[in-house]
Amino acid sequence: xxxxxxxxxxxxxxxxxxxxxxxxxxxxxxxxxxxxxxxxxxxxxxxxxxxxxxxxxxxxxxxxxxxxxxxxxxxxxxxxxxxxxxxxxxxxxxxxxxxxxxxxxxxxxxxxxxxxxxxxxxxxxxxxxxxxxxxxxxxxxxxxxxxxxxxxxxxxxxxxxxxxxxxxxxxxxxxxxxxxxxxxxxxxxxxxxxxxxxxxxxxxxxxxxxxxxxxxxxxxxxxxxxxxxxxxxxxxxxxxxxxxxxxxxxxxxxxxxxxxxxxxxxxxx
Amino acid sequence: xxxxxxxxxxxxxxxxxxxxxxxxxxxxxxxxxxxxxxxxxxxxxxxxxxxxxxxxxxxxxxxxxxxxxxxxxxx
Numbered sequence: 001x002x003x004x005x006x007x008x009x010x011x012x013x014x015x016x017x018x019x020x021x022x023x024x025x026x027x028x029x030x031x032x033x034x035x036x037x038x039x040x041x042x043x044x045x046x047x048x049x050x051x052x053x054x055x056x057x058x059x060x061x062x063x064x065x066x067x068x069x070x071x072x073x074x075x076x077x078x079x080x081x082x083x084x085x086x087x088x089x090x091x092x093x094x095x096x097x098x099x100x101x102x103x104x105x106x107x108x109x110x111x112x113x114x115x116x117x118x119x120x121x122x123x124x125x126x127x128x129x130x131x132x133x134x135x136x137x138x139x140x141x142x143x144x145x146x147x148x149x150x151x152x153x154x155x156x157x158x159x160x161x162x163x164x165x166x167x168x169x170x171x172x173x174x175x176x177x178x179x180x181x182x183x184x185x186x187x188x189x190x191x192x193x194x195x196x197x198x199x200x201x202x203x204x205x206x207x208x209x210x211x212x213x214x215x216x217x218x219x220x221x222x223x224x225x226x227x228x229x230x231x232x233x234x235x236x237x238x239x240x241x242x243x244x245x246x247x248x249x250x251x252x253x254x255x256x257x258x259x260x261x262x263x264x265x266x267x268x269x
Numbered sequence: 270x271x272x273x274x275x276x277x278x279x280x281x282x283x284x285x286x287x288x289x290x291x292x293x294x295x296x297x298x299x300x301x302x303x304x305x306x307x308x309x310x311x312x313x314x315x316x317x318x319x320x321x322x323x324x325x326x327x328x329x330x331x332x333x334x335x336x337x338x339x340x341x342x343x344x
Contacts, residue, residue, distance in 0.1 A: 199335055247323075254321055
């Protein structure tokens, strides 16, 4: 991701000079700023705006769930119904896609879903003084999440089935002469899951926010008379982006469930 | 050819991934409508699958965007 940060930095540097001339770069919103410089053991673990948004997302979800469930009455009020509906939504999703054995992993899927959803939605809100930042529009964040999920899923499968886990790569009912080829392909497609899971989320968020920035520049560029046309278009795009923010969080967690189901039932292939 | 021009042409060609994404999204929504009109009572249960298929098809188009960005910014 270094290329991306350096490209964005170059863009900001160029924009810093051209700011008065109305310089505009749709990639500017993805720049990572260090708020507190921390260097430990040769690693840069500075507190950045990305980290700040992750803290905000976690705090918002935790506060909402704790406060809405504080009373815990039989007849839920509005806030309590929202958290109960979210819980049931994810519960049914895990039950349908990961099966009965997968239910003990419900907490982690629930956390992944709410974390990605809140990061996506927080990215839609410009905050005064802080600007706008979408954590999930950086591939290193989504790649780390996907890598941890798939490493964990593989560990679960290995612990449950032992050596028989590798039957996942040898599908039954395939002619013997085709098996070497199929097995190699299955192994490759198993590892490519990390890339596809992370790139799907990253590309959707980044493409959406770049598109919003480009249309926002049209509003400014077309002036007070013509700017209303792209502005009304942006309202519709915002609605689409909120839908995408929800959809991608859903897809990310559904695919995690499906991979979990594959690992849990690896020996039955 | 000028390398910068080749880079731009490559990035433009990478956008042809959208052909497949368009066909895929159209197929999914078309087939969903087809099935939903034949059996409306079964349609709501398949709505999550519709969204899943839409997101998966849309993402393949965005992989092309990633290739375009790599061509533009890495090389």
